[in-house]
Amino acid sequence: MPTPARPSPAKKPSSAKKPVLFGLVVVLAAGLLGFVSYRATAPDSPASDTPAAATTAGPDPEVHEELAGLARRDAGDKLALGRPDAPVVLIEYADFQCGYCGKFARDTEPELIKRYVEDGTLRIEWRNFPIFGEASEAAARASWAAGRQDRFWAFHRAAYAEDAKEKGFGRDRLRALAQQAGVKDLDRFARDTDSAAATEAVREDQEQAYGIGATSTPSFLINGRPLAGAQPMAVFTEAIEDAAAEEANVGSAGDPAK
Numbered sequence: 001m002p003t004p005a006r007p008s009p010a011k012k013p014s015s016a017k018k019p020v021l022f023g024l025v026v027v028l029a030a031g032l033l034g035f036v037s038y039r040a041t042a043p044d045s046p047a048s049d050t051p052a053a054a055t056t057a058g059p060d061p062e063v064h065e066e067l068a069g070l071a072r073r074d075a076g077d078k079l080a081l082g083r084p085d086a087p088v089v090l091i092e093y094a095d096f097q098c099g100y101c102g103k104f105a106r107d108t109e110p111e112l113i114k115r116y117v118e119d120g121t122l123r124i125e126w127r128n129f130p131i132f133g134e135a136s137e138a139a140a141r142a143s144w145a146a147g148r149q150d151r152f153w154a155f156h157r158a159a160y161a162e163d164a165k166e167k168g169f170g171r172d173r174l175r176a177l178a179q180q181a182g183v184k185d186l187d188r189f190a191r192d193t194d195s196a197a198a199t200e201a202v203r204e205d206q207e208q209a210y211g212i213g214a215t216s217t218p219s220f221l222i223n224g225r226p227l228a229g230a231q232p233m234a235v236f237t238e239a240i241e242d243a244a245a246e247e248a249n250v251g252s253a254g255d256p257a258k
Contacts, residue, residue: 067212068224072125078147081113082123087247088240090122091221093129093209096139096159096169098217100230105160108233112240121244126156127205129217138193139169140202145192146183154181223247 071089072080090112094101109124116122128143130136139159146155158164158180167173178189192198209219212226219228223243227235 064224066224067221067226070208070212070221070224071123073123077125078150078152079126079128079144080123081153082117083120084123086117086120086123088116088122088223088243089125089221090236090240091125091127092218093127093205093214093220094218095128095130095132095136096143097130097132097136097165099165101218102160102162102165103230104218105156106162108230108236111233112236115237116240122240126152127208128202129206129209129214129219130202131217135169137202138171138174140205141198142169142174142178142189142193144198144201145189145195146178146181148192149183149185149189151178151181151183155183157181 068089070091073084073089074080075084092104094104112122112124117124126143128140130140143152143155143159146152155177158177159169164177174193175186175190178186183189212221214228216228218230220226222236222239223246225239225243227239
């Protein structure tokens with residue numbers, strides 16, 4: 001089970017409603033995999049050990065709307081995939097040393113990209129959420145630096161390869177991963193990795209995660225509705241298709257669905 005992050009000294013979120021998100025979440029045991037999954041439902045919702053229990057229903061549409069607003073939808077975002085105007089945005093808060101983040105990256109994310117990003121339904125926005133110490137912080141900064149040369153997603157794939165975690169994320173290893181990812185200017189990569197800009201970008205992502213109450217990786221928002229853990233493909237499919245249908249209904253009605 002991923003180790004919970006320690007409390008952050010980050011500034012408090014701008015709205016008192018944001019901590020409600022995971023504060024109301026029910027912690028579920030997810031079978032032998034041992035990952036933590038959450039559910040944005042009322043506190044008296046029954047716990048379950050089935051993957052379907054991690055679906056993204058929730059008690060407060062205003063909370064979901066506010067959290068949906070965390071999507072940047074910036075066409076120049078180097079750490080995002082998909083159309084800025086896609087009807088569904090999945091925000092992922094993850095750590096490169098997190099085993100279940102790697103499981104999602106290898107087993108689920110490529111299929112989500114093929115099914116939903118390529119047809120314009122889904123946009124995926126990455127947030128660096130390093131919670132496992134200095135190596136995680138270094139890998140997060142390195143991923144940002146790779147993104148400066150348009151190689152974030154290639155670095156992401158290399159860093160989440162089956163055996164990558166065991167090789168560590170020391171300076172030489174990060175450089176090797178950047179080279180594997182096709183980063184052309186490795187000296188610039190090194191400078192960017194060590195830059196104040198990289199540190200600030202990672203800090204902003206981390207503060208956003210803490211601000212909504214996330215305590216483990218991977219954690220997700222799908223149009224503002226929370227989902228956590230390396231859930232089976234079917235859970236993500238249901239959440240994305242429900243969100244897309246809701247957006248289509250809003251568009252056809254000219255007013256948010258009730």
